[in-house]
Each structure stands twice: as C-alpha cells, then as structure tokens.
Amino acid sequence: MASAFDYAPAPESRSVVDIAPSYGLFIDGEFVEAADGKVFKTVSPSTEEVLSEVAQAGSEDVDRAVKAARKAFEKWSALPGSERAKYLFRIARIIQERSRELAVLETLDNGKPIKETRDADLPLVAAHFFYYAGWADKLEHAGFGASPKPLGVAGQVIPWNFPLLMLAWKIAPALATGNTVVLKPAETTPLSALFFADVCRQAGLPRGVVNILPGYGDTGAALVAHPDVNKVAFTGSTAVGKEIARTVAGTRKKVTLELGGKGANIVFDDAPIDQAVEGIVNGIFFNQGQVCCAGSRLLVQESIQDELLDSLKRRLSTLRLGDPLDKNTDIGAINSAEQLSRITSLVEKGAAEGAEPWSPECELPSSGYWFAPTLFTNVTQAHTIARDEIFGPVLSVLTFRTPDEAVAKANNTQYGLSAGIWTEKGSRILAVANKLRAGVVWSNTFNKFDPTSPFGGYKESGFGREGGRHGLEAYLDV
Amino acid sequence: MSDRLSVLKTYKLYVGGKFPRSESGRVYEVTDSKGKWLANAPQSSRKDARDAVVAARKAFGGWSGATAYNRGQVLYRVAEMLEGRKAQFVHEVADAEGLSKSRAAEQVEATIDRWVWYAGWTDKIAQVVGGGNPVAGPYFNLSSPEPTGVVAVLAPQESSFLGLVSVLAPVIATGNTAIVVASERSPLPALSLGEVLATSDVPGGVVNVLSGRTAEIATPLASHQDVNAIDLAGADDVLAKELEIAAADNLKRVLRPQPVDNWTATPGIDRLTAFLETKTVWHPTGSLGASGSSY
Numbered sequence: 155m156a157s158a159f160d161y162a163p164a165p166e167s168r169s170v171v172d173i174a175p176s177y178g179l180f181i182d183g184e185f186v187e188a189a190d191g192k193v194f195k196t197v198s199p200s201t202e203e204v205l206s207e208v209a210q211a212g213s214e215d216v217d218r219a220v221k222a223a224r225k226a227f228e229k230w231s232a233l234p235g236s237e238r239a240k241y242l243f244r245i246a247r248i249i250q251e252r253s254r255e256l257a258v259l260e261t262l263d264n265g266k267p268i269k270e271t272r273d274a275d276l277p278l279v280a281a282h283f284f285y286y287a288g289w290a291d292k293l294e295h296a297g298f299g300a301s302p303k304p305l306g307v308a309g310q311v312i313p314w315n316f317p318l319l320m321l322a323w324k325i326a327p328a329l330a331t332g333n334t335v336v337l338k339p340a341e342t343t344p345l346s347a348l349f350f351a352d353v354c355r356q357a358g359l360p361r362g363v364v365n366i367l368p369g370y371g372d373t374g375a376a377l378v379a380h381p382d383v384n385k386v387a388f389t390g391s392t393a394v395g396k397e398i399a400r401t402v403a404g405t406r407k408k409v410t411l412e413l414g415g416k417g418a419n420i421v422f423d424d425a426p427i428d429q430a431v432e433g434i435v436n437g438i439f440f441n442q443g444q445v446c447c448a449g450s451r452l453l454v455q456e457s458i459q460d461e462l463l464d465s466l467k468r469r470l471s472t473l474r475l476g477d478p479l480d481k482n483t484d485i486g487a488i489n490s491a492e493q494l495s496r497i498t499s500l501v502e503k504g505a506a507e508g509a510e511p512w513s514p515e516c517e518l519p520s521s522g523y524w525f526a527p528t529l530f531t532n533v534t535q536a537h538t539i540a541r542d543e544i545f546g547p548v549l550s551v552l553t554f555r556t557p558d559e560a561v562a563k564a565n566n567t568q569y570g571l572s573a574g575i576w577t578e579k580g581s582r583i584l585a586v587a588n589k590l591r592a593g594v595v596w597s598n599t600f601n602k603f604d605p606t607s608p609f610g611g612y613k614e615s616g617f618g619r620e621g622g623r624h625g626l627e628a629y630l631d632v
Numbered sequence: 633m634s635d636r637l638s639v640l641k642t643y644k645l646y647v648g649g650k651f652p653r654s655e656s657g658r659v660y661e662v663t664d665s666k667g668k669w670l671a672n673a674p675q676s677s678r679k680d681a682r683d684a685v686v687a688a689r690k691a692f693g694g695w696s697g698a699t700a701y702n703r704g705q706v707l708y709r710v711a712e713m714l715e716g717r718k719a720q721f722v723h724e725v726a727d728a729e730g731l732s733k734s735r736a737a738e739q740v741e742a743t744i745d746r747w748v749w750y751a752g753w754t755d756k757i758a759q760v761v762g763g764g765n766p767v768a769g770p771y772f773n774l775s776s777p778e779p780t781g782v783v784a785v786l787a788p789q790e791s792s793f794l795g796l797v798s799v800l801a802p803v804i805a806t807g808n809t810a811i812v813v814a815s816e817r818s819p820l821p822a823l824s825l826g827e828v829l830a831t832s833d834v835p836g837g838v839v840n841v842l843s844g845r846t847a848e849i850a851t852p853l854a855s856h857q858d859v860n861a862i863d864l865a866g867a868d869d870v871l872a873k874e875l876e877i878a879a880a881d882n883l884k885r886v887l888r889p890q891p892v893d894n895w896t897a898t899p900g901i902d903r904l905t906a907f908l909e910t911k912t913v914w915h916p917t918g919s920l921g922a923s924g925s926s927y
Binding site for chain 2: 396
C-alpha cells in the first residue's frame with residue numbers, strides 16, 4: 155500500500171558490533187570448546203544469514219561448568235555483600251556503555267526490532283543489574299531473616315524471546331545473593347549471553363562465578379538434573395516447566411518457573427478507545443507476540459466491539475513490518491523457522507475451527523521468518539486459539555456483556571500470568587483486578603516492566619517471582 | 633468412678649461442613665499406643681478425596697473474599713471453642729500419642745495458642761510480604777499476596793494435634809481452603825477438630841478432614857487438576873517424591889516435608905507464605921505537570 159507517507163529506510167548500522175565466526179562455551183572464566191567438539195550455527199531470523207558457529211555443551215561440559223561454579227561459590231559467597239554489589243554495579247555500567255552494540259547484536263540474533271532492543275531490552279537489562287547490585291549488601295534487611303544464606307550453584311535456563319533481559323533477570327539476583335551460576339541460553343539466541351561473558355571479563359568478575367553453556371534442550375535437561383545444582387530457574391514453555399518439576403521431585407533443589415500465558419486484555423465500554431487500541435497493539439504485537447505475558451485474548455464489551463475493532467484494524471494497517479534493524483520497524487521477524495511453523499499451524503487450526511482471521515495488507519520479505527499481524531474474530535472459549543499459547547502476533551477476540559462474565563472468561567485458562575483492564579472507572583479496575591487470577595495486572599496500560607516490580611504467574615504459568623524484593627527469595631535458603 | 637457404660641462416638645469425616653462416612657463404607661481400627669482399641673475411623677477412598685476437593689473449591693470464593701479481619705475473628709473463635717473442649721482433646725491426644733495427661737495438656741494448650749497466633753496473622757501478612765514498588769515511570773505499582781487456592785495438606789504422622797493445626801492454620805489463615813489428610817495412625821484428634829470447626833463460624837468446605845491410608849488419599853489429591861498446592865508434611869520420602877512428580881502435572885505448589893523436632897517452637901511465616909501468590913497491579917498515575925503546586 156504505497157503512499158505519500160511511506161518511510162524512507164533508516165537502518166541502524168551493524169558495524170557497531172563485531173561478531174566472531176565462532177564462539178566457545180564460557181567455563182571458569184575461559185572460552186573453551188565442547189568436550190565432544192560439537193558446534194551449532196546461529197542465524198539471523200530476518201535474513202537466514204549465519205551469524206556465527208557456537209560450541210554446543212554436552213553433559214560432560216555441564217559437569218565441568220557446575221564444578222567451576224561450585225569452586226567459585228566458596229569465595230564469592232564469602233565476599234562482603236558490598237564487594238559483590240560493586241561487581242554488579244560495574245556490570246550494569248558496562249552494559250550501559252555497550253548498550254548500542256548489544257542492542258544491534260540482539261536484534262541480529264533474535265529478529266526483534268532495534269526500536270525494542272534499544273528502548274526496552276537494553277535499558278531494562280542495565281536497570282536490573284543496577285537494582286540487584288544495591289541489594290547485595292542489604293539482604294539482612296530484606297525480610298528473610300537476620301542472615302539469609304545463598305543456595306549454592308544455580309542452574310538457569312532461559313528462552314529466546316528476550317535473551318539478554320532473561321539473562322539479567324536470572325543472573326543479577328543470583329549473584330547479588332551470593333550464588334554462582336551456570337546459564338544455558340536458548341539455541342536460537344546464544345550470542346548476547348556470550349557477549350555478556352565478555353562484560354564479566356571487563357568487570358573483573360572472579361572466574362567461575364558466571365558460566366555460559368549454549369546448547370539445546372538436552373543441555374538444559376542435563377543442567378537441571380545435575381546432582382550438584384542447588385537451585386533451578388527456568389523461563390520457557392509450560393510443558394518443559396512440568397518436566398523440570400518432575401526432574402527435581404524428591405531432591406532438595408529449589409525451583410522457580412516462569413512459564414506460558416494466555417493473557418486476557420479486557421476492554422470495558424467506557425474505556426478510552428484510542429489508548430486501549432495502543433495498549434492492545436502493544437499487548438500482542440510487542441516482540442511479535444513472542445511474549446509469555448502477551449495480551450493474546452482480547453475481551454471486549456459487546457456494545458463497543460464494532461467501534462473498537464474498526465479502530466484496531468485501522469491501527470494495524472499502519473504497523474511497519476520489515477528489516478528489524480530499521481529504526482522505523484514495528485514488527486520484526488519471528489525467531490525461528492520452528493516457531494513460525496508453530497504459529498502457522500495454530501492459525502490454520504483457528505480458521506479450521508471456525509474463527510475468522512483478518513490481517514492488514516502486508517508484504518512479507520522474501521527471506522527470513524515472517525508472520526503478518528493477525529486477529530481472529532468469532533472466537534469462542536473452546537477454540538484452540540483461545541486456549542493454547544500461540545507465542546506469535548495473533549490476537550483472539552472474544553466478547554462479554556457484564557464484568558462478571560469478563561472475569562469468568564479471563565480466568566478460564568490453565569494459565570495465570572498477566573491480564574489487562576481498560577476502563578475509566580477506578581472502582582471497576584480495583585474490583586476486576588482483585589478477581590483476576592494472574593500475577594501481573596496492567597490497568598489502562600500493558601507490558602510494563604521494572605526491576606522493582608515482581609513478575610510471575612499463578613496456576614500453570616509457574617511459581618516464584620522475579621524482580622523486586624520478592625525476587626531475592628528464589629536465591630536465598632529460606 | 634461410676635460403672636455406667638459410656639456412649640461411644642462414631643468418628644466421621646468432615647467434608648463441606650457435613651459429617652459423612654466414607655462413601656466406600658470402609659473403616660479401620662484405631663488403637664492407642666499400647667494397642668488398645670479406641671475407635672473405628674473412616675477409611676477414605678479416592679472418591680471421598682474428590683468430593684472434598686469439590687467442597688473446598690466451592691468454599692474458596694467466599695473464604696478468600698472474606699475480609700482478613702473477619703478471617704481472623706473466625707480463627708480466634710476456633711481457639712475459643714477448643715478451649716471449652718480441652719478435656720476431650722487432652723484425652724484424645726494422650727491416647728493417640730501415648731502421653732501422660734499433663735504432657736497431653738501441654739500439647740493441647742500449645743495447639744490452642746497456635747490458633748490464636750495464626751488468627752492474628754490474617755490481617756498482617758499482606759503488609760509484611762506485599763507493598764508498593766518504586767518503578768521508574770509514572771505508575772502506581774502495588775504487590776499484594778493472594779491465596780493460592782485449594783491446598784491438600786498431609787498432616788504430620790507423629791504430632792496428631794499440634795502438628796496438624798500447625799500445618800492447617802497457616803493455610804486457611806491467608807484465605808486458602810484445605811483438604812487435610814489426618815495422621816494415619818492417630819486420626820481421632822483431627823476428626824474431632826472437624827466438630828470444633830463446624831461450630832466455630834468456619835464456613836463449610838474451608839477445611840475438609842479425611843482419615844484413612846495417607847498414600848491412598850494423597851495420590852488422587854496430588855494428581856487432581858483442581859488442587860492448587862500440596863503440603864507433604866505427612867509423607868515419607870518415597871511417597872513425597874511420587875506425590876511431587878504427580879503434582880507437576882498442573883504445577884501445584886509443593887511444600888516438601890521438612891524435619892520438625894519441636895512443634896511447640898514459634899513457627900515463623902514460612903508456612904503462611906508457602907501458599908501465597910503475589911499479584912502486582914500497575915496503573916498510570918498521570919501527571920499534574922511541572923508547574924503544579926508543590927503542596
């Protein structure tokens with residue numbers, strides 16, 4: 155749909171980042187090859203260009219990394235909190251200094267728009283380290299007893315949707331409380347974690363305190379099952395979360411799980427429509443909808459359905475999909491071919507079950523993994539697209555007549571991570587927020603994150619909280 | 633001592649505010665520490681466990697929606713009712729645990745005091761574990777604890793009354809509803825507690841008490857899709873592992889068994905927080921602008 159208002163390309167330069175042709179595992183302060191010499195390629199999802207070849211950790215490497223972390227634990231946990239704090243403050247500062255480089259790297263490896271890595275991911279990463287740095291020498295005042303102790307070695311497995319941010323959510327509180335970590339980044343997005351290893355080097359972090367093991371699911375499974383791991387932290391799918399819960403059964407390992415979601419975004423008839431539309435778009439199209447707390451179910455009050463949908467469709471038509479490095483891009487690439495096929499098959503299922511798909515006119519690039527923003531109307535609660543997490547830019551629209559019906563529908567899911575409420579009426583916000591079984595409720599806003607704000611789910615969205623004072627508990631022996 | 637023949641009590645389950653027998657019609661023999669017959673207790677079945685879940689779920693909305701002050705008053709009322717029936721519980725605990733009358737009385741008194749302790753927590757825990765979060769932006773941001781939902785509680789096997797109340801009271805104090813599996817060998821104090829709860833303004837279904845074989849009752853509870861959490865205090869290591877694996881199916885919150893040497897020690901808040909979720913609510917604050925009045 156060419157018009158006089160087309161944007162000229164405004165690409166961010168990728169010369170700011172220097173990606174090596176190959177990377178090793180980061181164990182005990184050194185980059186090393188995998189014991190069995192295995193490697194895998196990581197590609198840029200927007201072009202399918204191979205970015206680098208990365209060592210793939212096997213169980214022998216997991217053992218080596220856990221040993222290094224165990225060895226480092228003795229000294230790291232014995233450091234005065236004020237010293238650990240200073241290391242974390244250093245890391246926060248170095249991330250701020252290198253944020254442009256890391257933002258471009260993340261966009262290349264993940265496929266998300268530079269606008270998001272630059273304005274959301276990286277600032278939040280630095281803020282998270284800065285926040286937990288300050289806790290390291292104040293733990294005795296955190297409400298977990300007079301002298302709370304760390305757990306030991308933390309095995310951490312993180313997803314590909316916010317690679318560096320999820321690393322920050324895991325590593326910052328773990329280190330602040332005196333644990334050492336072995337972290338496995340996702341197989342499609344290993345690079346920012348490996349660059350983080352270099353940040354640790356610059357910060358002078360003692361060797362073995364942070365170990366990074368790129369690999370696939372089997373690497374994560376070996377890490378979770380390792381007998382000398384004291385703490386398991388996982389962010390990812392509910393299916394894998396359940397598997398982890400089974401693996402740690404009968405052990406003394408402490409576990410926190412941050413899993414899937416099917417967030418309801420509830421719009422009442424008195425909501426400011428334009429603001430609600432922005433919130434809906436942000437809720438489901440931020441990061442191509444590859445967000446566990448996405449507002450993937452729109453619950454709109456029946457009397458304003460037509461008005462809201464007209465407005466929403468008009469807004470979707472203005473979203474710019476394309477080169478993630480372009481500063482004007484709103485919608486980037488889907489992270490992998492595998493994820494794209496999952497989205498595609500769920501969308502086909504949605505249509506086959508009788509829901510009506512709609513997408514704006516939208517030209518998709520010829521290479522890379524892309525999916526046009528899509529919304530479904532005529533969706534019932536029984537439809538697969540209203541129940542399963544799609545993890546893509548796909549919105550299911552349902553309607554309701556009364557607040558009670560809205561709450562009942564919002565809670566009719568095995569998940570309970572996030573929800574949104576749009577109304578001008580304060581008492582209704584508080585009443586509905588009170589009834590929603592979800593760990594994060596955004597009223598008249600959506601997808602807001604902050605290191606001081608606890609994040610995590612009810613029901614099958616997992617347990618434990620990340621962020622804030624609450625986030626410390628996951629890494630303390632309490 | 634009169635030579636009057638005493639009236640024996642038929643011990644029954646406590647489910648949904650009523651006192652049913654096991655639907656299976658089964659009972660098992662409960663003896664004192666010396667092997668003397670005390671009573672026949674209902675031997676609950678899988679179906680009894682499921683019925684208890686239904687009752688607990690039905691009660692959850694009302695109990696979790698009650699004000700914290702109200703829950704505190706109701707729990708305090710439990711202590712009042714217990715105080716009046718102290719002699720009965722001293723007798724039952726003495727029989728169950730092979731204690732002298734005076735040692736049993738200590739246990740019962742500690743139990744009553746434990747109810748009072750938790751009654752006082754209902755309207756304080758939210759301030760201790762919740763609070764405002766200073767986010768970097770124009771947002772009001774508040775974290776509050778909420779009850780997890782329906783909690784299965786395997787009461788400790790040894791401490792038939794103090795242990796039982798020490799694991800049950802924190803679960804319901806925060807607004808959860810509970811299905812308690814009584815000590816297998818010594819279920820009578822737990823079953824009698826049901827009679828106290830029924831007369832203490834605790835709404836039916838908030839606490840459901842089942843007696844029988846712990847493993848037989850706990851297994852369907854651990855795998856039940858409408859149970860949100862499980863306290864494994866009364867399970868041995870082998871059973872605890874099996875139940876934890878089953879509980880993973882719907883990601884129940886699991887409190888693993890922890891050795892407790894002394895149930896009379898002040899318990900701390902760990903058992904309160906074990907079955908709480910944290911809900912964080914955001915709202916834009918708006919802005920009055922830089923030129924606004926400063927007072």
